[in-house]
Amino acid sequence: xxxxxxxxxxxxxxxxxxxxxxxxxxxxxxxxxxxxxxxxxxxxxxxxxxxxxxxxxxxxxxxxxxxxxxxxxxxxxxxxxxxxxxxxxxxxxxxxxxxxxxxxxxxxxxxxxxxxxxxxxxxxxxxxxxxxxxxxxxxxxxxxxxxxxxxxxxxxxxxxxxxxxxxxxxxxxxx
Amino acid sequence: xxxxxxxxxxxxxxxxxxxxxxxxxxxxxxxxxxxxxxxxxxxxxxxxxxxxxxxxxxxxxxxxxxxxxxxxxxxxxxxxxxxxxxxxxxxxxxxxxxxxxxxxxxxxxxxxxxxxxxxxxxxxxxxxxxxxxxxxxxxxxxxxxxxxxxxxxxxxxxxxxxxxxxxxxxxxxxxxxxxxxxxxxxxxxxxxxxxxxxxxxxxxxxxxxxxxxxxxxxxxxxxxxxxxxxxxxxxxxxxxxxxxxxxxxxxxxxxxxxxxxxxxxxxxxxxxxxxxxxxxxxxxxxxxxxxxxxxxxxxxxxxxxxxxxxxxxxxxxxxxxxxxxxxxxxxxxxxxxxxxxxxxxxxxxxxxxxxxxxxxxxxxxxxxxxxxxxxxxxxxxxxxxxxxxxxxxxxxxxxxxxxxxxxxxxxxxx
Numbered sequence: 083x084x085x086x087x088x089x090x091x092x093x094x095x096x097x098x099x100x101x102x103x104x105x106x107x108x109x110x111x112x113x114x115x116x117x118x119x120x121x122x123x124x125x126x127x128x129x130x131x132x133x134x135x136x137x138x139x140x141x142x143x144x145x146x147x148x149x150x151x152x153x154x155x156x157x158x159x160x161x162x163x164x165x166x167x168x169x170x171x172x173x174x175x176x177x178x179x180x181x182x183x184x185x186x187x188x189x190x191x192x193x194x195x196x197x198x199x200x201x202x203x204x205x206x207x208x209x210x211x212x213x214x215x216x217x218x219x220x221x222x223x224x225x226x227x228x229x230x231x232x233x234x235x236x237x238x239x240x241x242x243x244x245x246x247x248x249x250x251x252x253x254x255x256x257x
Numbered sequence: 258x259x260x261x262x263x264x265x266x267x268x269x270x271x272x273x274x275x276x277x278x279x280x281x282x283x284x285x286x287x288x289x290x291x292x293x294x295x296x297x298x299x300x301x302x303x304x305x306x307x308x309x310x311x312x313x314x315x316x317x318x319x320x321x322x323x324x325x326x327x328x329x330x331x332x333x334x335x336x337x338x339x340x341x342x343x344x345x346x347x348x349x350x351x352x353x354x355x356x357x358x359x360x361x362x363x364x365x366x367x368x369x370x371x372x373x374x375x376x377x378x379x380x381x382x383x384x385x386x387x388x389x390x391x392x393x394x395x396x397x398x399x400x401x402x403x404x405x406x407x408x409x410x411x412x413x414x415x416x417x418x419x420x421x422x423x424x425x426x427x428x429x430x431x432x433x434x435x436x437x438x439x440x441x442x443x444x445x446x447x448x449x450x451x452x453x454x455x456x457x458x459x460x461x462x463x464x465x466x467x468x469x470x471x472x473x474x475x476x477x478x479x480x481x482x483x484x485x486x487x488x489x490x491x492x493x494x495x496x497x498x499x500x501x502x503x504x505x506x507x508x509x510x511x512x513x514x515x516x517x518x519x520x521x522x523x524x525x526x527x528x529x530x531x532x533x534x535x536x537x538x539x540x541x542x543x544x545x546x547x548x549x550x551x552x553x554x555x556x557x558x559x560x561x562x563x564x565x566x567x568x569x570x571x572x573x574x575x576x577x578x579x580x581x582x583x584x585x586x587x588x589x590x591x592x593x594x595x596x597x598x599x600x601x602x603x604x605x606x607x608x609x610x611x612x613x614x615x616x617x618x619x620x621x622x623x624x625x626x627x628x629x630x631x632x633x634x635x636x637x638x639x640x641x642x643x644x645x646x647x648x649x650x651x652x653x654x655x656x657x658x659x660x661x662x663x664x665x666x667x668x669x670x671x
Contacts, residue, residue: 107419109422149339151339197389197391200474204476204477206526227565228528229525229528230441
């Protein structure tokens with residue numbers, strides 16, 4: 083019992099630290115991510131309205147309704163950057179995806195607030211997406227290996243990678 | 258003025274005369290004057306029409322810009338409303354459940370049983386960005402109360418304080434960081450209708466205690482946990498003497514004289530692979546001084562590998578207890594291990610085999626068991642299971658209790 087009592091003074095200190103500080107789980111701002119995706123100054127943001135067949139394809143990929151009417155993206159004619167949200171278990175994960183010549187060149191978790199599944203933030207997981215494309219079935223052409231205990235977070239990042247590739251394919255074919 | 262008019266007329270006559278010379282000659286100067294006036298009127302009319310058209314174009318442009326602004330505003334409003342509807346509530350609900358059917362064939366007696374083994378609800382709340390509450394409330398075996406087979410149990414109720422992106426403190430009633438099943442046990446996440454027995458008899462999952470903990474991780478996939486918490490209160494006499502599972506106090510007016518300490522190191526830096534090892538020290542696993550059960554140490558290590566459909570789970574856990582009574586009962590060392598290869602044939606179908614070897618405190622807790630079976634996931638979060646088990650007890654005296662079993666199960670988690 084005395085062991086517990088000795089630890090009690092720690093509690094207020096822990097609570098005080100937790101009550102302060104910056105917003106938890108935000109690792110990189112969106113504009114910084116966009117800037118790093120292009121060699122020079124990033125292009126102006128464009129707007130893609132998500133409707134018709136495109137909306138159907140996205141909702142099939144996500145497995146649920148796509149809440150936005152349109153998405154903002156940055157495109158210089160070859161490289162497109164997409165910043166999208168998807169819920170893992172309970173809270174939205176903000177994910178940046180860079181696509182060049184219909185291939186993913188970068189996936190990065192910009193904001194993560196779930197209590198489990200932190201592994202998806204790190205390159206040892208996100209590097210798996212490098213060079214993936216859309217397969218004939220509308221899914222990634224390569225299997226993404228999961229993380230034990232992070233199944234839902236892995237699923238969320240994978241779905242957003244597919245979604246970005248579908249968006250990129252849409253704007254290229256439209257143009 | 259007259260001169261000017263005459264001069265103009267003269268010039269016009271000359272021009273028109275040359276223009277119409279090939280056609281027909283004008284009747285008179287007065288006729289020409291009429292023609293000019295009509296043409297001037299037409300020019301004025303055309304000028305008015307052009308001016309009106311320009312005004313129309315300007316008005317249309319304004320309307321297009323206005324419409325664009327309205328569409329933009331409508332889009333923003335609709336998205337804001339959609340976002341508000343889709344933003345997760347600060348209070349969240351989840352749960353899981355599993356129904357088991359066991360058909361057991363044994364010389365000691367056959368049995369058929371169907372049981373809604375677990376019905377669980379999760380409740381969580383986000384107080385702030387850095388302070389979260391989690392809980393798990395379980396009803397076991399459908400019915401709880403006097404004489405009923407089941408129990409209502411509070412298995413988790415804790416608050417996490419996020420100190421930094423890589424460091425969190427925890428206080429309350431929480432699951433101990435030991436083994437594979439103890440922290441992640443929703444039925445759709447594992448093979449087999451019944452959980453493995455090593456993580457039932459040696460690691461008494463589901464195993465929760467109350468106290469404080471810290472956990473954190475590094476960017477290379479290495480993570481750690483340390484916890485100071487309430488300890489076991491194992492019986493030292495009776496049919497369940499020195500049974501670890503019987504020592505769980507479940508934080509129900511639990512004796513807190515002698516705490517326990519748990520630490521875990523875990524590596525998940527390669528996708529598809531988890532390696533972990535846990536150590537626990539019980540300062541007095543019976544909570545009674547001088548009764549012959551003085552201290553205990555648990556070590557547990559496992560791997561969980563899944564890649565390209567192939568899976569391999571393997572776990573080893575071992576207790577070492579000190580004290581004259583536990584040594585006299587030959588229960589000072591209790592251990593077990595299992596290995597479970599599997600193959601996920603498709604997104605919906607997966608097959609597995611499992612072999613277990615246990616050496617627990619009680620006679621019936623010393624056995625080997627082999628099983629094979631499959632899981633069928635019709636949708637993510639729902640699973641149907643079937644397996645065949647064969648258990649052989651280590652002690653000859655219990656060979657009559659050896660059994661074959663066919664199990665059917667249904668589970669869900671959300």
